[in-house]
Every structure is written in C-alpha cells, then in structure tokens.
Amino acid sequence: MGDDELAELRRRRMEEMRQQQMGPGAAEAEMERRNEAEAQIRTILTQILEPEARERLNTIRMTKPEFARAVEQQLVMLAQSGRVKSRISDAQLKQLLSQLVPQKKDFNITRR
Incomplete structure (x- = not known):
C-alpha cells in the first residue's frame, strides 16, 4: 500500500469517526455547509475566469484534484482581496500555474 492510499484511508476513517461523534443531524448539516461553500467557490470562479481558463482548471481537477483545489483557493483569495481587475484569461492562468508548480530538478x- 502506498503512502497516498494510506493517507486517504486515514482521512476517510477520521471523517467517519467525526460523523459518528456528531450524530446524524450534524453530519447532514456539515455536508450542506460544505456544498454551499463549493457552490460559492464555483460562482466566484465563473465570474473571474474566462471559459478557456475554466476548462483548463477542470482538466487539472481531473488529473490532480488537490492541486486544482489549491489553485481555486488562490484564485478566490485574489478575487476577494480585490487584486483581480478583469477576467483571467487562459494565458494568465497558465502563467499563474507555472508559478505555483514547483520546479523539478534535472x-x-x-x-x-
């Protein structure tokens, strides 16, 4: 078993234990709150990203979900702080992604 698989199993188990401690009503409220937060993030991303950039982010989400989540959070923080003046194009998103991806050593x- 790889480290990633082990970490995922631990995360799932911790989530199950947390839900058991909260009770059935609290788990539903937590899921509803989480869904609301994701809907707000999607709305903000729709407002600040051009369609091509959104497609690129969706492609990244399919291959590297954790990285895509980090990029989304970064974009939302930029939008909320007022640093985004116009919609982000695909070229601008590529530039942002190149800054966020750690450089590989050769x-x-x-x-x-």
Whole structure:
C-alpha cells in the first residue's frame, strides 16, 4: 500500500469517526455547509475566469484534484482581496500555474 492510499484511508476513517461523534443531524448539516461553500467557490470562479481558463482548471481537477483545489483557493483569495481587475484569461492562468508548480530538478548522470 502506498503512502497516498494510506493517507486517504486515514482521512476517510477520521471523517467517519467525526460523523459518528456528531450524530446524524450534524453530519447532514456539515455536508450542506460544505456544498454551499463549493457552490460559492464555483460562482466566484465563473465570474473571474474566462471559459478557456475554466476548462483548463477542470482538466487539472481531473488529473490532480488537490492541486486544482489549491489553485481555486488562490484564485478566490485574489478575487476577494480585490487584486483581480478583469477576467483571467487562459494565458494568465497558465502563467499563474507555472508559478505555483514547483520546479523539478534535472539530474544528469554520466558514466565513464
């Protein structure tokens, strides 16, 4: 079992334990609150992203959901702080993504 799988199992188990402690009504309220927050994020992203940029973000969400969530949070924070003056184009989103992705180190091994 990989570290990612183990972490996901732990997260699920902790969530189950939290829901059992809260009771049935609290779990439903938590889900409703979470759905409301996601709807607000989607609304803000629709307002600040052009369609091409939104498509790119959706593609990223399918391959790297955690990274996409981090990018969405960053974009929402920029919008709420008033730093976004106009809609973000696909080129601008690419530039933002290149800044957020950690640079990979390249190793060259030469044999003698």
